[in-house]
Structure formats: structure tokens, C-alpha cells
Amino acid sequence: MSTADEVDLSHGGSRREHRVDSLVRWVFFICALLTILTTVGIILVLVQGAVTFFLDVSIIEYFTSIDWAPLDADPSFGIWPLIWGTLVITVGSALIAVPIGTLTAIYLSEYASDQTRSVLKPLLEILAGIPTIVYGFFALSFITPQIQRVFPDTGTFNALAGAIVVGIMIIPMVSSLSEDAMHAVPDDLRQAAYGLGATRFDVSTNVVVPAALSGIVAAYILAISRAIGETMAVTLAAGMRPQITTNPLEPIQTMTAYMVQVGTGDLSVGSIGYQSLFAVGLTLFAMTLAMNLVSLWIKGRYREVYR
């Protein structure tokens, strides 16, 4: 056999095909890398803006003062009233969404017939897809008037309406993520409990919920993180008055609502008000990031239980 007849296996396909193949690999890699760059970009932008801000404003004042009055002639930058506002909304909405969302998830996962599920689940998905500005409008035009019927002194803007509307908004998030966690509980465990003479009530509350608990808690944390970052609904419902008050019928201001206030105003670039956006944004980002990481960590531990 002469060497000329030998099959050449070193170059499959044309040279052009090869070049295209390695080129597209790089293009796609850059697309994926872009997500990393987004995170890096967010952190850089926030940190740089915040550093500029803290060159003018004492970081000690920022974290210790309880007076937030950035637009006053003698401005004061104590973040606590904004954090307080955010906490009021977050705690209030969690008080609504956690029980309702969890019970909804138990119903969908353990009780509902396939037919009921096929109706309820899409409706809850629609609820989750309603823009937050619409929720804000709903709070103004429906929820607050109902509150005013009971407490006539309530103003147009109040923390309670904000907490209620954000609570409604995150119910689908709690219910769908908790339901996923309950769904992942092996059917073996339910069978074991039924075999011991458990009622469906026992199985749901004593077996499924404890076994899914870490997934359910992770759902709560994600939903709370969402409530912390919620913007338009709280701006419209809860108002723009930064204050530390325990009266839920008073207006408050969240970190996000302050950012909207600055964003819609005519603040020039480089002004202290503009720079404060980034300090508040960084505070907000740090809070939600911490919650998201805790949630991921809990979920990761949860997977190990069933291998």
C-alpha cells in the first residue's frame, strides 16, 4: 500500500469550518462572561459612587445619625430612617406572605386535585407577573381607602398599605418556591407515614413540611430579599417621609423610595444628592446580596439530605 492512499485523519472538515468553530466558542464564552462583568460593574459603580459620597459625608454620621434630610439647607445623612422604613415594609409583608404562601403551598402540594392545581397555579403566576407600579396604584386606589374606613385619620400614604401590597406581591414567590421544596420530598416518606396510620394532616404537617423545611426557609429569605428591593409599589403606597415611627398608619420612606425621589428630581451630576444614590444603593445591594447568599447556602445544605 502506498502512502498516497492513506486516509488523512488529521484535518476533518475544511479549515474554514474549524476557524468558525473556535470563533463561535469564544463569542459564546464572552456572552457568559458578561454576567460576571455585570456583577463586577454593579459593585464598581456602587462602591465608586459611595466612596465619592463618603469623601463629603462622614461614614460615621451615615451609620449613626437617625436623621435623613439630604435636601435641607443644612443636610443630614443618617441612613437609619430609610432602613427603618425598609424594615417596616419587609416585616409587615413577610407577616402576610409567609403564612399565606406556606399554607397555599401545602394546599397545592398535598391536597389540591390536579384540576384545581391547573387553575390555581396559572392564576398565581399571573399575580406574580403584575408590574409593581400596578400594585402601587392598587394600594392607592383600593387598599388605603379600605384602611381609611377603619382608621379615618390615615393619610394617603401609609406604611400599612405598602406592607399589605408588597405582602400580596410576594405570596406567589413564597408559595411556588415552597411548593417546589415540598414536591422534592420523596413519596417514600409519605407512604411510610400513611403506613403507620397517619392522616393526611399528620403527613402534611409532621412529615412533608419538616422534610422540606430548609427549602421553605430559603423561599422565605428570597421573598424577603425581594421585599427589601421592592420599589414602585412602596413609593406609591408608603410615601416619601423618612422617619422612624412605630405607627403603621404614618407615611415612611424606604431606601428604594428615596432613590426614586432623587431619580425623578433634577439633581445635577456630582451633587451630594446624586452621590447619595450610590451610598444608599450600596446599602440596599449589600442587604439583598447577604440574603440571597444565605438562601443559596441553606438550599445547598438541603440537597445533601437526599443525596
Added chain:
Amino acid sequence: MSLVDAVTDRFATDLRAESTREPPADPDTIIEARDLSVYYGETLAIDSVSMRIPERQVTAIIGPSGCGKSTFLRSINRMNDLVQGARVEGELHFKGKNVYDEDVDPVALRRLIGMVFQRPNPFPKSIYDNVAYGLRIQDKDDNLDERVEQALRQAALWDEVNDQLDKNGLDLSGGQQQRLCIARAIATDPEVILMDEPASALDPVATAQIEDLIDDLARDYTVIIVTHNMQQAARISDKTAVFLTGGELVEFGDTSQIFSDPENERVEAYITGRFG
């Protein structure tokens, strides 16, 4: 009994191919099926089965896969109620009462008929809480420590775990997990224990331990065990029922007789390995 003894013993019984324990002279019937059929949707899973299962003996149900033996087992404590589209015809009497009568609460029934499953399925709770689970839901939580210890002893697990009752049940080995599930099932003191291929996911040593345990359990309980392993059925059971494809009960009788001199040709073919 040490592991070596357990294995040696198992081979010894293998050779004899029958139970070492003499069945009681005149056992009472505890469960009786009368023309029992189970359908899944349109599919007939078991076909008008009639049999009488004696009290405090080990009854083995054998047959090729898909013959309906598990379905029959699950029809005894009405676990099939949990399967969508499952339908039962005929009667199944437990202590003279048809469990498919309208006034029977399947939950009450299952409290008297415990079950052990093919794959060990401990709850992701401590060993103690696993065994105590049934006691707690049935409000039998007086002397809880005592009952838990007794169940673990009966399940031959106490010596291995008594110093680590707080450990998660999922951290035990496969064989230990299955004995934990048996302890969980007997803790509430049921009358009957149903076992659905309880050793099929275990290694030979763990299997030998479970088989010894079943032998002991038959002193206090009626044990009904589904197995695809004919040697196992021969080793541990007093009575054997053979189901063949189509969900039909083909032969039922004393284990020694079924394995030495079956009446039915198909059963003989199945047992000698020419069919199934």
C-alpha cells in the same frame, strides 16, 4: 447473634430449604381475601384472589415481577387508596370485618396493620423521633422512652444505636435503616406487619439480619412478606402464595409443600426456574 453466625445460619437453613420453626397446631385466620380484584384504571392488577392468611405466622407472597403481589399486599391496609384510579372489587376481611366496608376508616386500619417498604425510608429525623413518630401521631406517647427502646430491641437495632439516638436516621447504613423502619412499624404494636421486598435493596449480611428478625417477629405478629427471592421465601415463611402473570393466585399452601411438591405445573415450572 454475630454476623458470621447469621450468615452461617442462613446457609444452613438454605440447605434445609424450609423454616426451622414449627407452625402452631391450629392457627386462626386473621386475613381472608374473597374474590378480591384490583384495577388500576382499566388494567386488572390482581384477578379475583381468595385466600386465608393465618395469624402469627410468616406468609410469603412470591411471583414474577408485575404479577400483582405488591398490589395485593397494599390492598390489605388500603394503601392502594392513595393511588389515583385504583379500584377494588370483592372483599378483604381482617378479623372477620370487611376492610372495604364503608364504615371502615383506612387510617384506623393502618394503625393495626404496619408496613415496611422495599426501599428503607426513614424520616429525616433522629433515630428516636423516627421510632416515636407512630406513637406520637396515635397519642400513645406515655412511656415513650420505654416503648422506643423496646421497639429498637425487637428490631435488633438497640445494641447498635442506643448511644446515638439523636443521630439522623438517614446517617445509618442501608440495613440499619431498614431495621429502623421495622422498629418504627412495630413500635405502635400493630397486629400485622406487611413487608414489601424488605431486603431487596440490601447486601447479603444485612439481608440475613432482616431474615432472622422476621423469624423472631412471627412470635408476636402476623407477617406477610412479598419477595421475588424464592430461597428467601423458602427460608423464612410458613405459608407461601404464588402469584403468576395476570394477577392470578395460582397456588397457596404450606411452604414446605409448595417448594417440594407443588400441585400446579406452572408453579413447578416457576419454582424450578423454567418460567417467570
Added chain:
Amino acid sequence: MSQRYIDEEGFAIEGDNLDRKRFYGKIFVGVCFVSAIIGVIALGLLIADVINEAWGWLDWTFLTYPPSQLIENYLPDGRGAGIFPALIGSIILIALTAIFTILLGVGAAIYLEEYAPQSRLTSLIEANIANLAGVPSIVYGLLGLALFVRAFQMGSSLIAGALTLTLLILPIVIVASQEAIRAVPDSRRQAAFGVGATKWEVIRDVVLPSALPGIMTGTILSLSRAIGETAPILMIGAATTMFAPPIRDGPYGTQLPDLFGPFSAMPMQIFDWATLPQEGFQHVAAAGIVVLLTVLLSMNALAIYIRYRYETKT
């Protein structure tokens, strides 16, 4: 052990605590069911409230006229006022966002599913995507403001808005596309490799066509989220009110979107109307919401249709 718990006739009598348990169980199911429909009731109330407020204020004029400061102009016998510039602004904004997200999101998904080695970088990218999905949308607005509007000097333009929204929904589109690509059976890839296709040819000719319906469904659903987003485009400085749509004259008498000009979008316009103190503007805001929700729900319906249609095929 000799003591039996229940004697001969015992079992048919319902267990000791069973009646009580059944009772609690019934109450519990009731509470669960009520919880499950609270969400549905809230949805119903919300939609009823919006439609009720918008009743009589929404007509063809509303869709085709620019907004006005005077409430009389929105009335049926007024000079005509509405949402037209913001509607067109939203449509162009979402179209641009769609182009960017599909290119980038599908590219990243292909890389992660088909090329990425099992490395620390890959798992970092995956974890980072999960984390980005939880970043508040207003923070993306700050990124867009500092990066696109200021650093790249795009100003508060359509293109800056579309790029900001792209970064916002990219994590969701990537995850949805990854799922669609993962669902393509490996046997199809093997078949193409078997006839000597290169990796890119396999992806182009086999993987992408099979995964396309799933990718489209995921993309449209995330775009329907983007169209209602207010906070990010508010931060980049989108106008609350524009009197003309972002359109400029092109060559040969054509009309082109003005990518680098100012724009408004429906959620911004709704925000503006909702915060105006004058009597009557809440009805105008409600009318705007009806238009927004109609567009948004149509997009959802399209996505569900695509999913349904191709699911039944394969």
C-alpha cells in the same frame, strides 16, 4: 410481648384520637384552601379595581393621542389625550431589549450547556447568574445610569434603557434557555456528530432548532416582565411624559426609531399620572394600566401558546 392494644372487635371502631384528628385535619384543609384563594381574590380585586377606575376613560383616542396636563382633554368630548408616545416608546424599548437579550442570553446559555468545561470559572458563572436574578431592579437602574448614560455618554436614550433592561432580564433568559437546551435529547447530537458535523454545526442545525420553542417561551415571559419595569428606566432618566413618540425621519421619507433620543414608556407615564394631585388623573392612570396589562398578558398568552403548541408535538 403479650399485651395487645386493641382486642378482637376493636379495629372497625375508629381509633382513639382519630375523630379529633380528622376534625383538626378538616379545619386545616379549610385554612389552606382559604389561603390558596386569597391570592386569587387579590388578583380579582386588583383587576376589578383597575377596570372600574378606567371605565369610560379608555377609548381609541386614548391610544392615539399624546398626554395632556389638562384633565378635560382626556374626557370623551375633550380635545383628545392619551398614552400614544409612551406606548410606542415601550414597544420600541422592548423590541430592542428582545434583540439584545436573545443574542446575549442564548449565547451564554449555549456556552454553559455545550462548551463550558467543569471548572471553577463555570461554577462561578452559574452561581453568579443565580445571584444576579436576586438583585433589585433599581440597582440595575443605577448601573445603567453610571455606565450607559454617563460613562458611555448615551444619555437618557432608548438604547441606554434597552441595555439596562437587557442586563436586568439576562439571568432569567439564560436560565430558561439552559433548560430548553438541556432538554434536547443527546441522541440527536450524537446523530449529527456521527455524520461528521463540527460542534458549531451540531448546535446550529440540531440543538438550537429543537430548543427554540423553549427559548422563545422563556424570553417572551422575561420580556413581559421587562415591559412593566419602572424603577430601572426611571433611574436612567426616562421621561415621565413625552408628547411625541421616539421616532425620527429617516432617508427616503421613512420613519425610524430615534435610538439616541429621549423616550417615555408606559410604566413611567402611569407613574406620572398616578402621582398627579389633580382630581381625575387616577382614572387616566387606570386606563394606562389597562393598556399595559393588555400588552403584558398578550405576551404571556403568546408564550403559553408556543409552549403548548410545541410541547404536544414532541
